[in-house]
Amino acid sequence: MANLVFGVGIGVFILALVWVLALIVCITFSRSPTKIASLGPLSILVAVLVSVILIVIPREVKEKSPEEESVVYDYSIVYRSSLIAVMALFVVIGLVLYLVSHAMEPVLAKPLRKFVR
Known part of the structure; x- marks a missing residue:
């Protein structure tokens, strides 16, 4: 309180x-x-x-019974799982951005000879 x-x-x-x-x-x-x-x-x-x-x-519950006080719950798995999900989402976003900006960049043909006029 x-x-x-x-x-x-x-x-x-x-x-x-x-x-x-x-x-x-x-x-x-x-x-x-x-x-x-x-x-x-x-x-x-x-x-x-x-x-x-x-x-x-x-x-957190305000009043706990003696049976509930002896039981220990591990809520950290929820936070760890959500952190892993967010990290996986950003890895996928990073891979997509990498593919769009670097891997799929067009390679233009260059002339074999340069003609001087």
Whole structure:
């Protein structure tokens, strides 16, 4: 109960901060004539993703029975698995970018002789 601010937990303030930052980015870049205008909706999607992750993370039960106190759960496998999934996603993105920018670069023919006029 020591982590309460104005009667609510710190998670509410984290969610509010995330959404305020997302709305500021969305409003700031909404009138831009360049491609940076797509950063606004992207920030909203990131805020939704962060909100879902923070809501899904299991919370600690306030009162535990003696039987439940003796059982130890290892939640680190969830975080490790999600970290591996994110790393695998970025490896795939990196490989695709490598293929597009380096491996599939066209090789143009060069003339055998240069004619001087």
